[in-house]
Amino acid sequence: MSTTTTPPPPKKLNHIGLDVVSYKGGKTTLCAGCGHDSISAAIIAACFELAIEPHRVAKLSGIGCSSKTPTYFLGQSHGFNSVHGRMPSVLTGANLANKDLIYLGVSGDGDSASIGLGQLVHCIRRGVNMVYITENNGVYGLTKGQFSATADKGSKSKGGAANMDSPLDLVSMAMMVGATFVGRSFSGDKGQMVPLIMAAMRHPGPAFIDIISPCVAFNNHAGSTKAYDFVRAHNEAVNRLDIMEPRDEITVEYAPGTTEEVALHDGSRLRLAKLDADYDPGDKIAAMAYLQGKAAQGELVTGLIYMERDAGDMHANLNTVDRPLNVMAEKELCPGAAALEGFNASHR
Ligand SMILES: Cc1ncc(C[n+]2csc(CCOP(=O)(O)OP(=O)(O)O)c2C)c(N)n1
Ligand code: SF4
Ligand SMILES: [Mg+2]
Secondary structure, eight states, X not given: OOOOOOOOOOOOOOTTSXXXXXXXXXXXXXXXXXXXXXXXXXXXXXHHHHTOOGGGEEEEEOXXXXXXXXXXXXXXXXXXXXXXXXXXXXXXXXXXXXXXXXEEEEEEHIIIIITTHHHHHHHHHTTOOEEEEEEEOSEETTTTOEEOTTSOTTOBOTTSOBOOSOOOOHHHHHHHTTOSEEEEEETTOHHHHHHHHHXXXXXXXXXXXXXXXXXXXXXXXXXXXTSHHXXXXXXXXXXXXXXXOSSTTOOOOOOTTSEEEEEOTTSOEEEEEESSTTOOTTOHXXXXXXXXXXXXXXXXXXXXXXXXXXXXXXXXXXXXXXXOGGGSOXXXXXXXXXHHHHHHHHTO
């Protein structure tokens, strides 16, 4: 008697020959249903689709459930888990030493909007080339549900107490302090998150993405504005987007008359399918007014909200040398006492 077994389907490989497993990390220890796990899955999918070599990514975080997540994706990438709220300065330093890596900062609303607010603001205004994601649940999940600085006024805690402080809108703030790519999404919307993260990774400047990510343990009840039900009911997407790499293998079709194509610096092209005829992500002042108007109506704008086409970064601003510092020998890094003396003399 002969038995036949169906061979397993071939693994899907990206154009550098890696399967999606190469972009995964350790097993999650977060609560089942936590929005942060969905964001990890979107990061994995984005890096797989972009065919990024895992060793070219440096993932950095602070402290919190959100800041634990880099353990659960990109297990072959560089990683640094910093002190609470201090990740932006560690990321800035790493970027200064080696500008050839892709810097991915992953943080929480407590880590970024409460204790780390000053760090985040200065990192953005310095133009550090990075993708900075806040996994925003409006609470300190790890320390059991205290309100964070992004909790909306009147929003209720699990115990029923109302938050009386005004919230910080990280998207408006990021635009105001100089982020050149600003987006917002929702952890339950993988179709929107993946292209947004891909485009942010291709953007040559400070890219900031705020992702509303419900905390099922402490902030997913009636009265919370970061709950699954609330966000689903109040979400307004300004655009549908997809990113097209300049390679033959990837083709995308769009309905005529509904797309806008944006050329990115590395030659890839970002396509936006506009839902609102008046919405232009290249107009910062209009984007800010649009955000404020929608917020006043209780609506949450998601999508690519603002992008500067000719963005530069900190290295261009500082006119740093072309080669990363970490490949230079001591002789190049330390030109000697005479050179230092000459430099000091030029400032007297
Ligand atoms: C200097 C310092 N202060 C306070 C804490 C306690 N602490 C740990 S995580 C956290 C808040 C985390 O909130 P968030 O960044 O929103 O992450 P989430 O757990 O909600 O994902 C706090 C206050 C700490 N670890 N270090
Ligand atoms: S406490 Fe909240 S943020 Fe932390 S893992 Fe659980 S659901 Fe996620
Ligand atoms: Mg939080």
